[in-house]
Amino acid sequence: xxxxxxQRLLAGxxxxxxxxxxxxxxxxxxxxxxxxxxxxxTTGRRCFPVERxxxxxxxxxxxxxxxxxxxxxxxxxxxxxxxxLAQLRVVRPGDPLWQxxxxxxxxxxxxxxxxCQSAYCSRCG
Numbered sequence: 001x002x003x004x005x006x007q008r009l010l011a012g013x014x015x016x017x018x019x020x021x022x023x024x025x026x027x028x029x030x031x032x033x034x035x036x037x038x039x040x041x042t043t044g045r046r047c048f049p050v051e052r053x054x055x056x057x058x059x060x061x062x063x064x065x066x067x068x069x070x071x072x073x074x075x076x077x078x079x080x081x082x083x084x085l086a087q088l089r090v091v092r093p094g095d096p097l098w099q100x101x102x103x104x105x106x107x108x109x110x111x112x113x114x115x116c117q118s119a120y121c122s123r124c125g
Contacts, residue, residue: 016093025051028079058082
């Protein structure tokens with residue numbers, strides 16, 4: 001019943017309507033110390049695509065950073081801590097919004113669902 005209600009509320013809306021069009025990316029070799037100091041604390045964002053040579057390779061979230069002991073942030077890279085793109089559920093701007101947020105279809109953190117157009121991730125929360 002809740003799923004039907006949610007579907008009705010979101011009918012006609014797309015993922016693109018709620019996505020952030022510009023998303024700051026990280027280099028795979030950035031350390032978690034650098035990510036926290038230069039990106040999380042300065043922007044307030046909680047997730048970042050990790051990009052190499054113009055292609056998104058994964059997603060690093062605040063949840064990933066918190067899972068690593070603070071004393072290891074200086075030596076742990078974004079690439080080591082991220083979830084690889086192949087393990088993420090990716091949605092596209094034109095996808096129906098209700099399908100993107102169906103229960104059981106979300107990763108562990110809904111704000112971690114990247115929305116990608118071709119190989120470039122265009123949304124992070």
